[in-house]
Structures are given as structure tokens and as C-alpha cells.
Amino acid sequence: MTAVRDVRDGGAIAAVHRLERRPGRRSVVAVARGAGGGRCLMLNGHLDTVGHAGYDGDPLAPRVSKGRMYGRGALDMKGGIATVMVAAARATAGGRLRGDVLVACVADGEYGSSGTEEVLESFTLLGTGTVHASVIRGGEETSTHPAHRRVTLERRTVPGENADGVERELAGLLDRLAATVPDFRYRLIRGVHREPFEADPDAPIVRTLTSHAERTLGHPPVVRAEPFWTDCALLDRAGIPCLLFGADGEGAHAATEYVDLASLDRLTDVLTVTITDFCS
Structure with missing residues (x-):
């Protein structure tokens, strides 16, 4: 300083x-x-x-x-x-x-x-938390399916939620995809986390x-x-x-x-x- x-x-x-x-x-x-x-x-x-x-x-x-x-x-x-x-x-x-x-x-x-x-x-x-895919990378050309994709998600929390719970929620969704979609695999990496805020009246x-x-x-x-x-x-x-x-x-x-x-x-x-x- x-x-x-x-x-x-x-x-x-x-x-x-x-x-x-x-x-x-x-x-x-x-x-x-x-x-x-x-x-x-x-x-x-x-x-x-x-x-x-x-x-x-x-x-x-x-x-x-x-x-x-x-x-x-x-x-x-x-x-x-x-x-x-x-x-x-x-x-x-x-x-x-x-x-x-x-x-x-x-x-x-x-x-x-x-x-x-x-x-x-x-x-x-x-209200409820939200999630959106803000950055998506993958693929080589329009006529082929990409072998690898990298998706950056932003999951906004509300009071009562925390990073561990959000990670479990997302992992559960991805696990269901892995169980039903052939050759689908994923790796979930936690990024920046900030706790929700509620003012004390x-x-x-x-x-x-x-x-x-x-x-x-x-x-x-x-x-x-x-x-x-x-x-x-x-x-x-x-x-x-x-x-x-x-x-x-x-x-x-x-x-x-x-x-x-x-x-x-x-x-x-x-x-x-x-x-x-x-x-x-």
C-alpha cells in the first residue's frame, strides 16, 4: 500500500x-x-x-x-x-x-x-441460483464432430448454497450423461468461487x-x-x-x-x- x-x-x-x-x-x-x-x-x-x-x-x-x-x-x-x-x-x-x-x-x-x-x-x-455456459471451445471444422470440448460455466449461487454443493450438482448431471452417452467422459475443474450475500436488515x-x-x-x-x-x-x-x-x-x-x-x-x-x- x-x-x-x-x-x-x-x-x-x-x-x-x-x-x-x-x-x-x-x-x-x-x-x-x-x-x-x-x-x-x-x-x-x-x-x-x-x-x-x-x-x-x-x-x-x-x-x-x-x-x-x-x-x-x-x-x-x-x-x-x-x-x-x-x-x-x-x-x-x-x-x-x-x-x-x-x-x-x-x-x-x-x-x-x-x-x-x-x-x-x-x-x-x-430466487434460485442460475447457470450458463459463457465460453465454449472445441472442434476443427463444420463437417466433423469435435473429439474434445472445453466449456466454462458460471453457476450463480444464492444464500444457503456453497461451492461443494454446486460441484456435486454439476457432477451429478455430468455423471448421468456419462452413463447414457457412448464415449462421453468429463473432467470438472472448479474455478473462482465467491459466497452469496444477504444484507442483515x-x-x-x-x-x-x-x-x-x-x-x-x-x-x-x-x-x-x-x-x-x-x-x-x-x-x-x-x-x-x-x-x-x-x-x-x-x-x-x-x-x-x-x-x-x-x-x-x-x-x-x-x-x-x-x-x-x-x-x-
């Missing part, structure tokens, strides 16, 4: 750290120290996006239309990173808080979460944010299950109560992606008052 510099803004001093254990996978953590005696809060978001191939238009040219900003990562999650930075700057201005505020902009959120893993080494404080940070979100939005925030994995599971496993809360939009990982700009403003307001309340 390398401390880059100290930044003073309106009375708040933020120590900025750069982490890059894996070359090219850089994370940045800014720490605004409180006066002492208050609770600490980390706001975590990933810097990377999925690839640009297949995006409809220029994925890196932001386009605003009818209250929406379009572009790769606008929703997932450059918009969220922007709200986190603005809200943290507003809440820490003047040095009024007692607790520390950490803004962690991490690498590798779209795959192995190596950024959050590295951050946690230095800073300590749904009674955790202080969850109660605090939910209360302020309801006041800002004028109605209780929508609580729902998501089919994707996030760094929240790593934070939770490290003993840091957390939740996932974001802006409205559509198209994460799709050919067209946008974020609702009005929801970014509301998100910034919710985060600002949450930081101020939680860390005071």
Missing part, C-alpha cells in the same frame, strides 16, 4: 492510498479522518466495466438524452462512483464528523474482486440508510434480490456489515446501458445524510 498524498478540503484531511499488487489492477482508497469516537464507514465501488464488444454505438462517448446518460459503465458503475465521491466530500467538509469515512474505488469488480480483497488486507473495520448501517432513503424518496426503498455477485460478500465475510444500494437504470453488461440522472441526484442526497448521521 502506498500513501500518495494528504488532501485538505474545507477542514477535512483525506489520506489517499494507491494499491496495485497486481500490475494494471489499481485501486484507490481515500480516508477522511474523523475527530474520534465515531463509527467508521466505507463506501465501496468498482472502477472496471465489462468489455466494449457488442455495445450499440461508441461505448466510451457519454450521451445524455431525456434525463438519462448512456455509455458503457454509466450504471455499472461509474455513476455510483461519482455519487460516492460527491457525497463523501459533502459530508466530510468542515471536519464535523467523529468517525472516519473511507472511499474505496476498487479494481476487478467484474470478475475476481481482487481489488476489494486487497483493500480488506489493509483496511479493517433472491437489523445492521445499524442498513437501518440508517433505509431511514434516510425513505425520507428522501418519499417512500420505502425497494428491497429485492439480484442474480449477480458483488463485493458485498467479501466485506460481509470480513465482519463488516454492509448493503448494496444504487441508482436507477438499465443495461448493465448489455448492448445499451444508461443511468437515470435524477436518481443519481437522489442517491447522492441519501448517501450524504447517511454518512453524516452514521459517522457523527
Whole structure:
């Protein structure tokens, strides 16, 4: 971990750290120290996006239309990173808080979460599962059957499931194929595994944010299950109560992606008052 510099803004001093254990996978953590005696809060978001191939238009040219900003990562999650930075700057201005505020902009959120893993080494404080074949390789030509195929599967888990159970499930399916299909053999290799996450509704940070979100939005925030994995599971496993809360939009990982700009403003307001309340 390398401390880059100290930044003073309106009375708040933020120590900025750069982490890059894996070359090219850089994370940045800014720490605004409180006066002492208050609770600490980390706001975590990933810097990377999925690839640009297949995006409809220029994925890196932001386009605003009818209250929406379009572009790769606008929703997932450059918009969220922007709200986190603005809200943290507003809440820490003047040095009024007692607790520390950490803004962690991490690498590798779209795959192995190596950024959050590295951050946690230095800073300590749904429905059914799904499976899809994301990469398939094999064959030599269109007129012959391939003697060998390599298939990469992604099996998304939900709370209550684990890697051992998923491996047994897949092995059972493949065993049935091996018993019924002549000359079929397989070798199952476990890849990256991440545990599912479920926010604790009674955790202080969850109660605090939910209360302020309801006041800002004028109605209780929508609580729902998501089919994707996030760094929240790593934070939770490290003993840091957390939740996932974001802006409205559509198209994460799709050919067209946008974020609702009005929801970014509301998100910034919710985060600002949450930081101020939680860390005071």
C-alpha cells in the first residue's frame, strides 16, 4: 500500500492510498479522518466495466438524452462512483464528523474482486441460483464432430448454497450423461468461487440508510434480490456489515446501458445524510 498524498478540503484531511499488487489492477482508497469516537464507514465501488464488444454505438462517448446518460459503465458503475465521491466530500467538509469515512474505488469488480480483497488486507473495520455456459471451445471444422470440448460455466449461487454443493450438482448431471452417452467422459475443474450475500436488515448501517432513503424518496426503498455477485460478500465475510444500494437504470453488461440522472441526484442526497448521521 502506498500513501500518495494528504488532501485538505474545507477542514477535512483525506489520506489517499494507491494499491496495485497486481500490475494494471489499481485501486484507490481515500480516508477522511474523523475527530474520534465515531463509527467508521466505507463506501465501496468498482472502477472496471465489462468489455466494449457488442455495445450499440461508441461505448466510451457519454450521451445524455431525456434525463438519462448512456455509455458503457454509466450504471455499472461509474455513476455510483461519482455519487460516492460527491457525497463523501459533502459530508466530510468542515471536519464535523467523529468517525472516519473511507472511499474505496476498487479494481476487478467484474470478475475476481481482487481489488476489494486487497483493500480488506489493509483496511479493517433472491430466487434460485442460475447457470450458463459463457465460453465454449472445441472442434476443427463444420463437417466433423469435435473429439474434445472445453466449456466454462458460471453457476450463480444464492444464500444457503456453497461451492461443494454446486460441484456435486454439476457432477451429478455430468455423471448421468456419462452413463447414457457412448464415449462421453468429463473432467470438472472448479474455478473462482465467491459466497452469496444477504444484507442483515437489523445492521445499524442498513437501518440508517433505509431511514434516510425513505425520507428522501418519499417512500420505502425497494428491497429485492439480484442474480449477480458483488463485493458485498467479501466485506460481509470480513465482519463488516454492509448493503448494496444504487441508482436507477438499465443495461448493465448489455448492448445499451444508461443511468437515470435524477436518481443519481437522489442517491447522492441519501448517501450524504447517511454518512453524516452514521459517522457523527
